[in-house]
Amino acid sequence: MKVIVPFADVVGEWQPVRAKALEGIDRVFSHGRFVGGPEIAELEQKLAGITGARFAVACASGTTALQMAMMALGIGPGDEVIVPDFTFIAPAESALLLGAEPVLVDVLRPSGLLDPDELETAISSRTKAIVAVSLFGLPANFEAINSIASRHGIPVIEDAAQSLGAGLEDRRSGNLAGLGCTSFFPTKVLGGAGDGGAVFTNDEALAGALREIRDHGQGGKYHHLRLGMNGRMSSIAAAALLARLDRFSRALDRRRSIGALYDRLLEPLRETGRLDYVRSPDMAGSARSQYAVVLEDREALARGLREAGIETAVHYPAPLHDQPVLQHCRRSGRLETASMLAKRILCLPIHPGLTDEQVNLTVERLGVLVQA
Numbered sequence: 449m450k451v452i453v454p455f456a457d458v459v460g461e462w463q464p465v466r467a468k469a470l471e472g473i474d475r476v477f478s479h480g481r482f483v484g485g486p487e488i489a490e491l492e493q494k495l496a497g498i499t500g501a502r503f504a505v506a507c508a509s510g511t512t513a514l515q516m517a518m519m520a521l522g523i524g525p526g527d528e529v530i531v532p533d534f535t536f537i538a539p540a541e542s543a544l545l546l547g548a549e550p551v552l553v554d555v556l557r558p559s560g561l562l563d564p565d566e567l568e569t570a571i572s573s574r575t576k577a578i579v580a581v582s583l584f585g586l587p588a589n590f591e592a593i594n595s596i597a598s599r600h601g602i603p604v605i606e607d608a609a610q611s612l613g614a615g616l617e618d619r620r621s622g623n624l625a626g627l628g629c630t631s632f633f634p635t636k637v638l639g640g641a642g643d644g645g646a647v648f649t650n651d652e653a654l655a656g657a658l659r660e661i662r663d664h665g666q667g668g669k670y671h672h673l674r675l676g677m678n679g680r681m682s683s684i685a686a687a688a689l690l691a692r693l694d695r696f697s698r699a700l701d702r703r704r705s706i707g708a709l710y711d712r713l714l715e716p717l718r719e720t721g722r723l724d725y726v727r728s729p730d731m732a733g734s735a736r737s738q739y740a741v742v743l744e745d746r747e748a749l750a751r752g753l754r755e756a757g758i759e760t761a762v763h764y765p766a767p768l769h770d771q772p773v774l775q776h777c778r779r780s781g782r783l784e785t786a787s788m789l790a791k792r793i794l795c796l797p798i799h800p801g802l803t804d805e806q807v808n809l810t811v812e813r814l815g816v817l818v819q820a
């Protein structure tokens with residue numbers, strides 16, 4: 449089957465900055481500082497500018513960023529870390545790798561974001577951090593989450609892996625909590641030429657701790673002050689990202705206009721009650737990294753779209769509480785929304801190279817299938 453509407457276009461997204469990225473990589477080959485080159489500090493400065501955070505610490509991946517953030521908070525055995533039940537496994541996995549216990553909490557409908565009421569119920573005397581994910585590009589309700597957390601004296605980490613560039617009122621994603629973590633996985637809003645990530649904070653002491661943790665806990669050469677890891681980003685990865693940053697705001701604008709077009713075209717279908725889409729009153733600030741619809745009989749619809757040359761994906765096919773590796777985790781409440789979303793969610797193509805015609809075609813086909 450010929451693909452008419454591809455789900456993602458990693459090669460196409462690099463095209464306008466490919467030559468510049470290759471020049472930057474070539475410079476790394478000339479200076480030879482493949483680890484810790486000047487590209488890292490330059491990238492960190494630009495990333496801090498995007499989020500408004502005082503400090504950005506570039507690292508090896510979004511998962512590394514989450515683990516480093518938890519290590520900087522001193523999380524370890526016996527501690528609990530609250531994570532949403534409907535997201536990628538990385539926050540739960542990072543807690544487990546440190547010997548802590550993830551506690552799974554339900555999300556809201558129709559936003560798919562951490563439910564602040566359920567969060568408050570889940571807090572125990574062992575809770576040492578709360579991870580709220582800005583899922584599909586849309587910031588979680590940090591006003592409510594930060595206020596609950598500060599009442600209990602618990603630090604908050606924003607998992608901004610999918611939401612770099614998003615805004616919530618006058619603040620930007622990555623800088624919506626005490627610590628923010630993002631990912632530069634190639635299909636993310638700011639996709640890298642390989643793995644990469646960053647941690648953001650306004651706290652100088654935490655930033656210092658993060659830099660030490662990233663480099664084997666070293667305060668000076670071979671002087672290990674704390675437990676760390678090799679969490680570094682390569683200079684080549686940073687050089688490629690610096691080139692990609694040139695087009696970042698343009699790409700973000702295009703994602704936003706595609707998202708708004710989907711919303712407008714899908715609204716009549718939503719009114720029939722046959723389909724819903726992930727949304728919230730803060731949608732205008734979303735980085736629109738995924739466009740998710742919620743419908744019955746997802747597999748048949750995905751098949752119908754595929755037969756028409758339209759690719760889709762399922763993020764995520766199971767709530768975390770159904771993952772074999774997380775069976776022993778404490779669950780708070782019934783986690784019904786996470787289960788429902790995992791059964792019914794379907795992500796439609798959204799990337800800067802998509803044309804309005806492709807969006808129209810996707811919605812048209814979806815409408816026919818949903819109403820058949």
Ligand SMILES: Cc1ncc(COP(=O)(O)O)c(C=O)c1O
Pocket residue numbers: 509510511512535536538539581607609610630631632633643644645
């Ligand atoms: C919500 C979320 N958190 C964390 C990660 C982990 O990022 P990485 O793949 O860079 O380790 C991802 C990446 O898929 C993600 O989507």
